[in-house]
Amino acid sequence: MKSYGLIGKSLKHSFSPSYFKDKFKHEHITADYELIEVENPANLRSVDFQKYSGLNVTIPFKSQIIALLDSLSNEAIEIGAVNTIKINEGQLIGHNTDWVGFKESIEPLLNGSDQNALIFGTGGASKAVSFALDKLDISFELVSRNMKPGIMHYDSLTPNKLAKYDILINTTPVGTKHGKDDILPIHYEALQPHMLVFDLVYNPPKTELLMRAKNAGCRIKNGHEMLEKQAEAAWEIWNQ
Structure with missing residues (x-):
C-alpha cells in the first residue's frame, strides 16, 4: 500500500488528511495519508522520506525543506x-502547487478592472501568490509587520494607500483564532466595494477580514478551494 503524508509543525486542524482520505475512499484507492509533525527545522532530517510515495509540506517548513531535496521544479526554484x-527512485523532487491552487481559485473572480494587488505577508504562501499574480499580469506590493527593504510596513499603509488597490490578499495565519481581535492591523474604513478580498485562511470560513470586507460590499473568497486545487495538483505530480 502506498503512503503519503504531510510535514508541518501544528497539524491537528489540517485540511489535507480528511481530503485525501475521502479521495482514497471515493476513488477506491488503496493508500494512506499520515501527519508528520516536526518541532523545528533540525528535526526534518529525522523524517523517513523513502517510506512515502509523496509528501506535502506546510507551515513553517516550505523553505527550510529545500536543503534536503535532490532537485526542484522550475516553479519551486522561482x-x-x-x-x-x-x-522517484529514491530522489526527492520539490514542487510548488500552491500557486496553481491560488491562480485557479482567484481567476474566475477577476474582472477587467482588477489591475493591482496588496499581499499581506512575506512567507512561502506569499511567494506562491506573487508567482501566480505575475502569471495573471497583475502588479502587486507586499506588506509585512517587520521592516524589510522594498516591502511596505503596516504603519505606512494609510487609508488612502489601501483604497487604491483592487485586490487584497491575506497570506498570513491571522484570522485562524476565530476572534474579532485576530485581525490584520489595517484601516477597514478604507475598504471599497470594487475590491476583491481573498483570505487564504479557510477555518473559519469567514474570518473577521472577510466579514468586514463583505459588509463593505467587496467580493470575498476564502482559501478552501485553493487548498483543494493545490491538493489535486500535488496528486497529479505524485502519479505522473
Missing part, C-alpha cells in the same frame, strides 16, 4: 518554497 515532494 518561488523559493516547496509544498509538494515527489519521491
